[in-house]
Amino acid sequence: MSDKIHAETTKVVVVGAGQAGFSVCAKLRSIGFKGQITLIGDEDHPPYQRPPLSKAYLTGDMALERLFFRPQSFYADENIELCLSDPVLSIDRFKKQIIRAEKPPLPYDKLVLATGSQPITLPDDMGGDLMGVHYVRTLKDTDTMRADVQPGKTALVIGGGYIGLEAAAVATKAGMKVVLVEAADRILQRVASPETARYFRSLHKAKGVDIREGVRLKALKGQKGRVTSAIMADGSEITTDCAIVGIGIRPNHDLAKAAGLKLDNGICVDAQCRTSDPDIFAVGDCASFQHGTARLRLESVGNAIDQGEIAARIIAGEKVSYQANPWFWSDQYDTKLQIMGLSTGYDCIVTRDSGEGVISFWYFAKDRLLAVDAINDPRAFMVAKRLIESEKSPDPALVSDPSLDLKQVLR
Numbered sequence: 001m002s003d004k005i006h007a008e009t010t011k012v013v014v015v016g017a018g019q020a021g022f023s024v025c026a027k028l029r030s031i032g033f034k035g036q037i038t039l040i041g042d043e044d045h046p047p048y049q050r051p052p053l054s055k056a057y058l059t060g061d062m063a064l065e066r067l068f069f070r071p072q073s074f075y076a077d078e079n080i081e082l083c084l085s086d087p088v089l090s091i092d093r094f095k096k097q098i099i100r101a102e103k104p105p106l107p108y109d110k111l112v113l114a115t116g117s118q119p120i121t122l123p124d125d126m127g128g129d130l131m132g133v134h135y136v137r138t139l140k141d142t143d144t145m146r147a148d149v150q151p152g153k154t155a156l157v158i159g160g161g162y163i164g165l166e167a168a169a170v171a172t173k174a175g176m177k178v179v180l181v182e183a184a185d186r187i188l189q190r191v192a193s194p195e196t197a198r199y200f201r202s203l204h205k206a207k208g209v210d211i212r213e214g215v216r217l218k219a220l221k222g223q224k225g226r227v228t229s230a231i232m233a234d235g236s237e238i239t240t241d242c243a244i245v246g247i248g249i250r251p252n253h254d255l256a257k258a259a260g261l262k263l264d265n266g267i268c269v270d271a272q273c274r275t276s277d278p279d280i281f282a283v284g285d286c287a288s289f290q291h292g293t294a295r296l297r298l299e300s301v302g303n304a305i306d307q308g309e310i311a312a313r314i315i316a317g318e319k320v321s322y323q324a325n326p327w328f329w330s331d332q333y334d335t336k337l338q339i340m341g342l343s344t345g346y347d348c349i350v351t352r353d354s355g356e357g358v359i360s361f362w363y364f365a366k367d368r369l370l371a372v373d374a375i376n377d378p379r380a381f382m383v384a385k386r387l388i389e390s391e392k393s394p395d396p397a398l399v400s401d402p403s404l405d406l407k408q409v410l411r
């Protein structure tokens, strides 16, 4: 670590007190960075995990305190100035300071943008402003939605991605009648193979969810300002007590855009998580990086942690590079999906079916293992992780044999 960056006067400002912002600050302190750290968030809670918002926290199986990465005392103990309910309005790159609504400008030596993403919303003229229309991004969203998750009522879930499917599972478990509509030909179109989608379609149908694919929402209708039904493009009408919308997210890149930083599917960063301004970094959902021939933006916890840690180590003077190591999970009912790698570009899928809902799909391109979707199969996930991280590919015939101990493919 260089003396300059070791100096107690060095100022690091992190905008966005979510998964990635927390990762930057925690890593900086854990590697001995002695400078000033200010972590600024526009929400009114200390940094917390989002995945339980559509899973255990929504069902009520997880207490609020367990959502927080650390108790509030951690920030004082680690000399991290945590500013909550404090939206950053703009960046003055020439004076190297950030502008907030009710506080004086805050100077920085290094600035990290960890501003995350936000749900794509339904416009007001489609009924997006009706009461009972919910999104699942923040703690506040979930706390508000919980009042509408009531046994005997109907929930319309709009969007068959992971958020929509997880919300459908929670609502079903709570005793609601659930209708899920997806505009694309199938659920999980953007994020999973037809095989994985088929598994989850069957699972939800078996639990009683009415899944309608290839149907587009025309508008939500309401009475006395509250949603009561959905009119679909095919003319059908679905009566409902509430609507849960999960139709995708978009990166929060407005600060970066206004500051003239380069954008392409998010804030462009290099392998050191640096933006087009060498003193400004971007990490997590808001950042896009070169991956092969495309610019990729990963919306996952693993990526937010990894990029946050790389930015911290670069700021502290280390010579490291970010290597995308995509992994993800989703919990629906008692089923756990764990995904390792990216299946984009696969030319062959090998299925390993061990029965009783334990199944994994292995994606290959020219015999090279790209990714594995492991359903209720933590061992397949662990083996896939080790193989993909060490760039090894197993013999597909061995993988497909459920009687074979998977550890053998690691040899």
Ligand SMILES: Cc1cc2nc3c(=O)[nH]c(=O)nc-3n(C[C@H](O)[C@H](O)[C@H](O)COP(=O)(O)OP(=O)(O)OC[C@H]3O[C@@H](n4cnc5c(N)ncnc54)[C@H](O)[C@@H]3O)c2cc1C
Pocket: 015, 016, 017, 018, 019, 020, 021, 040, 041, 042, 043, 049, 050, 051, 052, 053, 054, 086, 087, 088, 089, 114, 115, 116, 117, 136, 137, 138, 163, 252, 255, 283, 284, 285, 286, 298, 299, 300, 301, 302, 304, 327, 328, 329, 330, 331
């Ligand atoms: C319901 C839900 C379930 C999920 N489930 C999974 C899962 O199972 N597995 C998985 O890997 N990933 C999951 N994810 C995704 C994962 O949570 C995100 O990828 C991760 O939180 C991204 O971290 P981030 O720090 O980039 O963004 P965030 O955690 O969104 O944090 C960004 C923060 O910056 C704040 N901010 C934005 N602009 C400003 C500003 N101008 N000033 C101040 N603050 C600002 C935002 O309000 C927010 O608090 C889930 C996400 C959601 C919403």
